[in-house]
Every structure is written in structure tokens, then in C-alpha cells.
Amino acid sequence: MSSAFNRRKFISNVAIVGTGLAIGAPHIVSAGTSNTKPAILGGPRAHNGSFPSWPVQDAIEEKGLTEVLRSKKWGRLDGSQMAKFETEYSKLFGVKHSLGVSSGTSALTTILGALDIGPGDEVVIPVYTFVATYNVVVLNYALPILVDTDIESFQMDPVKAKAALTAQTRVIMPVHIGGSPVDIDAFVAMGKQHNIPVIEDACQAHLAEWKGVKVGNHGLAGAFSFQSSKNLNCAEGGAVITNNDDFITNCYTFHNQGQGGRSTSFSTGVGTRGTNLRLTEFQGSLLLAQMTRVAEQSNRRWENAQYLSRLLKEIPGITPAKLYPGTTRSAYHLYMFRYDKNHFAGLSREKFLQALSAEGVPNSAGYGQMNKSSYVTALATNKHYLKIYGEKTMQQWLERNQCPQNDLLTSQQSAWLFQNMLLGTKSDMEQIAEAMRKIQKYAAEIAKK
Template sequence: MKTAAVVSRRRFIQSAATAGAVMGVSARPVMFAAEAGKPARLGGAAVRREPFPAWPVTAANDEQALLEVLRSRKWTRSYGGQMTERFEEIYAQYTGAKHCVAVANGTSALFASLAALEVGPGDEVILPPYTFVATLNVVMLQYALPIFVDTDPDTFQIDARKIEGAITDRTTAIMPVHIGGGVADLDSILAAAKTRKLPVIEDACQAHLAEWRGRKVGTLGDTGCFSFQASKNWNCAEGGAVLCNDERLAHKIYAFHTNCRARKVSGYNFSYLGSRGANLRLTDFQAALLLSQMQRVEEQARRRDENAQYLAGLLRQIPGIQPAKTHEDCTRNAWHLFMFRYQAERFAGLPRARFLDALGAEGIPCSGGYSPLNKEPFIKAALESRAYQRLYPPETLKNWAERTQCPMNDRLCREAVWFTQNMLLGPRSDMDQIADAIRKIQRYAAELAKA
């Protein structure tokens, strides 16, 4: 929970506790002959036989950082460790936030934010249906009511134009998600929140280094929540962080994440702050890994952006493939995911599941992404539970499903295709192979549909 001014990327890299070399990825040959033949699912040669770059990337300085903590015998800040606070200070400097609290994971970051903002039973929280389930879980852990606002299928982000209409006198927070490393329309979201005097919790778990109008995401709302889970662009297997610019709120987040204990001034501290809390602490081992990666994250982000922009240009030329658009005020996309919409009618009616299978057979790993979160059966079960029945009027619970219908998101979930961020770390020829594979599938789509 450190206070500091914004620092340059160069200074940020130089200030890391330990250094590591960026691991390069060797160039791979493009298999134009394979692209010209039949799809692998029809007996042809796969476009690609080599794996994409492995993730996570490791280097010698990572091992040294872990050994340093191990040998110190101080493995957590609750027992004299200093690595977590060092990371908090540097991460706050780099993002331009006044305060940072490192926590156990991205879910913990969201959970602590809601708790510190006193969101609880009887409240409503606005969130998107196109997100990882943790965004929903933390709302329901507070016994608040999740109110889903439909998705903009062009950007895959929450449709900010529909937020105002979802606000009621029970609404206590808006929680946009910067999905895939893109950025939701923060200008519109913050304007709606300001009009209604509502806090904004930025779920930036997938958006490390992303920017809105030149400012790092996670610093524009009341809190910004990040995940350092193993798949993330910056990771330590599990970990998270909360950014904020309000000192009082930062103290509440800190206390909640360590069983209501206030930050100690000296010695062992049993001073309590707040009415409840949990153990959501990050270990110094995890903090050390995050620090050791600091020299790599910028170079990796640059490579992802170059490859993603190039790949998007290739795929936009293929009828029926629509890459997710980046909002014009998103000045930096983090590219945790490369997402596009697949239109089966431009592929001879080939179902998306068959398209994904055919693409995988060409050596291009892919997935269909999220299912509609607002339609998950466990939500209905929760709303029928004794706790929710006691907290909310019968009419509110009865109308919840109708109120949270998201038809555009339903369509997006049927059409979406994802590539993971590590696929963007190789040479440009990798992007050519992805496009080659899709073009091949399109040429033989009618045969694949019958196979």
C-alpha cells in the first residue's frame, strides 16, 4: 500500500529487484505446401507441426529470486518478509496508482474490493456476462445480487450504453471487466457511475499494462483488480493485486486481506481495523517471481501487440472472420486473448465446434471461450436458497432471469473463438500459419461439414 509518482517504463524495468534475460523464440518455417493441400481432418498435412511458445517463460533470475527468499527464512510479510511490500511499491509506481495491496489471487482482489466498499446483502452489483466465473462468485459471496448487462459483440466488452438502464436504488457498485486484455468503455462507465455516485471496481485481471487514454487500467475506477494466475501475461502461478488512489479505502482493503489487522507500525501487530476479514495474503515467493519478470513483461507485451495487429489484419480479409475491435480510446491492448467471431454461414454452414476441431488438427490450438454466465444453473439455485429468499423481495427474485437476459452475449458465446496470449509471442510467420489454416478450412468447409 505504497504511495509514489508515475515512473517511466525504463525506470520501472531498472528498479526491479532482480534481472532476467528475455527468452527469445526461434523462427519457424512456414509450410506453404501444407496450406495448399487438403485440411488435416480430410487426410491432408497439417499447416503446423511445432508447438507455439511455451508458457510461462522462465529464466535463471527466477530461480535466483526464489532462492533468495528461501534462504532468508522470511517467506511472508506477516513474518518479517519484505518482498511483497517491495513489489507493491514498484507496481504502484509503474501503474501510476497511489496504493497497491498484493493479495492471493485475482478473485481475492475483487472480493477485498467489494468488502472494503461495503457491498453486501440486499445490494445489486452490475457486471458483464462475458467473463470468468470469479467475477460473479465474489458478488454472490457477499450475498449481493448480480445484475448482468449485455455485451457489445464487436468489442467483447460490456455494453456501456446499457448500464444506466440497469441501475436501481439497490445498485451499490459497477464492476466492468477488461476482457481479453482489451478495455471496456471507461468514459461512459465512469460517467454513469458519477451521476449515480456509485463506485467502479475495474476487473483488470486479464489486462496487465493495458491503457485507456494513456493511463493504466485499474487506476481509473475506485479500485483496480489484477490476477497473476499462471495463464496471465504477468504471473506467479497464483497471485493478485488491488490498486486504488484513496488512502482510507486502501487501509480497508489491506485490513480485509489479513484478517482485519491494520498495517503494523513496529513489532508484531494485533490492532484490528474493520468488522470482518480473511487471509488473502500473497507470499514473498510469489512476489519475488513477479519482481523477477519485470524486465520481460514490456518486451513480451510489445511482441504480442505487433503480432496481434498483424494477425487481425490477415483475418479481417477472410469472409466470416471478425476479430474483436479495440475501442478507439484504448491506447494499449494487453492481448491476453486474441478473440474473433466465427460466422458459420460463410464457411458452408460448418458448425463452430467442427471449425475448432479442424483448426486444432492443423496445429492451431483454439477454444470457443466462455458460455453465457448469466444462464449458469447454480445462480438459480443460489437465488432459491434460504439466504437469498430472506434478503430479497419475492418479486425481485422472480423477475431476475428476465431482467438479466443478454441476447447479444448469447450470440457472441455461439460465435467466439480464442487464441491464448502465448501464441502471440513467436515470429510473424506463426501468424501467417494461423491465417493459412483458416483459409484452408474455408476452402474445404463444405467437405468438412459432410465428413
């Protein structure tokens, strides 16, 4: 996927780090006009300090890892940490069942495997997402149907998703991009009307809520990631959550080589296919330790993001991503906003972001145009896909994947800040806004640089 931001390079993108976590006084600084030159023009940086580092860890993690090491029970099949984690994770999300797996990608793979998705099936996904959402569909030789973006929210447009459904649609898989809920009611209603399961890709959305209920609870199942950049992390890992008793059994069986019990055997198992996507006891221990802080961190991000949004809405040309009315909590794995160069003397987004970096504010332009990347378009000439679907269908697939709103968003407007920045102080949020005001005042001069 062509993208200005690689999630695997998250840590390097937030190299300006520190440890301050206190939230300052709840006053709101007026968005007045800055008289200080931007740093890119030789002035002082708006943000002179450092944002909190990620991940956060202390003696709790060290103690837990040491205990697992000394137990000599390092895998879930003979240890106890993963079972304990799954119990606590279920409580955290208010869900009946959780299953730890080896990555967020593995969570989606497990779900699609349990649904027996394969050749001839279509899976509806957003075009604005990390490539893993696409990869899990293609690995099953199903057809990923890329749906255009609601430009105001950065989320998959439910109206266009509904129009993309066909008789071959087996799964609707919206993604809670940036940790903010999609219009869940629209997708759930769509799934019920057409008798198609809704799977929530919530890999970025730990503790996000829709009408007071955690995301991942609304469809058949939800998938989460614990990759190192995530709001809850153990370097690599993931989870499936569901309220369906039979479905979690199928998921466990699929991720455990077709073995339905809580161990392996010398038999071939049940079902017709499976794989090994188990998570280790070490990662279970890390997650249990990380969960001691996750609620407080979530609250901090939410409060700081709301404050930052109030500040940025006072700056013409800066528009925070819309939250749908049913949203009672965004996880803010990403703070997404749109940039309009017409309010910045025609300054390109790339130069705006460069100037913002110079102010000490890490950022990214975000995801690109996945539907137009060679990685995706080459699927139309893949020998296996041509054998399954034929040349005509694959050419029609390319035509179905036109996403003009996403093209506009990704080519000119989209911008991100990162979750660790929202663990800072209200002063940090004020300095982010001040940086943008400085850039706006001197935009014409920056454009000539």
C-alpha cells in the same frame, strides 16, 4: 458456469508449445486461397512448429526463490519482497498504491470488503466473464446484475449497463475481457453521474492502456490476477491498485484480518470484518522476476495481434474483436474473434475449431451463457437469498438477466486464441491465417466428415 473453456486448464489447452520468440520480418502475407487440403482431411498442418511455452522462466526466478528460502522470512509480515513488489508494481502502472493479495478473486473480494458490500446491495457485472466476477458478489450476499454483451467487442455493453442501474446499485464492475479495455469513458461518466464507484476487473489486462493510461487507474480501484495462465503470473496471486489513499488503507486492513498496521497483533483490529488474503514472499519474488520481461512480452503480443488482425480481416467470416477508439494498448491475454458459418458453407463453429486444432492451432470457443447455467440460476432458490430478497425479487432477478446478444455470441460465434501464441513469430501468425483459409476453401467437405 457453463463454459467451453476452463481457465484452470489453460496449460493443457496450450500443450503444443516451444520456445521460439523471435519476431520475423514485418511483411504482410497476402490472404490468397490455399490449394492445400486441411489437416482434418488428410493434408499437412498449416502450423507445423510449436508455439512458445508458458510461463517463461530462467535463473532470475531461481535466484530470487532461493534467497527467500534462505532468509527464513517467508511471509509478508516479516519479509521485504512483497513491499518491494508493490513499489515496483505501482511504478509499472503509474499508480499511487498497490496491494498484493492471494489471487485475482481475492483482489475483488478485498475491494468489495473495503466498500462494505453486503446483503441488499446490487453490483453490475458483465455476463461474459470468468465466474470469479460473479462469485465475489455472491459471497457477500449482494445481488449480481448480469449485463448483456456488446457482441462486436465481447465487452459489457455500457448502454445496457446504465439501464441496469437501480437505487440499490452500489458498484459498477466492468471487466476488461481478454485484456482489452472496456469503453472506460462511458463507465466512468456513468459512475460520476450516479455517484457509484467504478471498479475495474482487470485480472486479464496487465499493461493494457486507455488513452495512454494503464487500466485500473480510471475507476476507484483495479483488480489484477497472477494466476498461472495470466500475462504476469506467480501461479496464484493478485493485486489491488488505486490512487485513493484512504481506500488502500481500508483494503490493507480488510486483507489483513482487520489489522490496520503492517503486522498482526492480539487485538481484534478495526472495522467490522476482515480476512487473511495475504500473498507470500515467495510469490513476491516470482513476480519481481517475471516483471523483468513483462513489458517486452506485452509489446510482442500487441505487435503480433495487430499483424494477425490485418490478416484475418481479409478472410470473410472471421472478425477480430473490436477495440474501442480509446484503446491505445490491449494486453491480449486472449485473442478473441467471431466466426460466421455463412462464409464457411454452413460449417458449424465446433467443426471449424476442431479443424483449426488439427492444423496445429490451439483454440477455444470461450465462455458460455453464465446467466443460463444452473450454477447461477439456482441462486433464485437459495435459502439465504430468499430470506434476504424474497421470492418475487429473485424471480425478477432471473428476468433481468436475459442477455440475447451474449446468447448469440456464445452459442455460434465466439472463439479464442491464447496469449502464449502471440509470443511467437510473424510466421506463426501467417500460419494461423493460412489454417483458416484452408478450412474455408474446404468447408463443405469438412462439414460432411
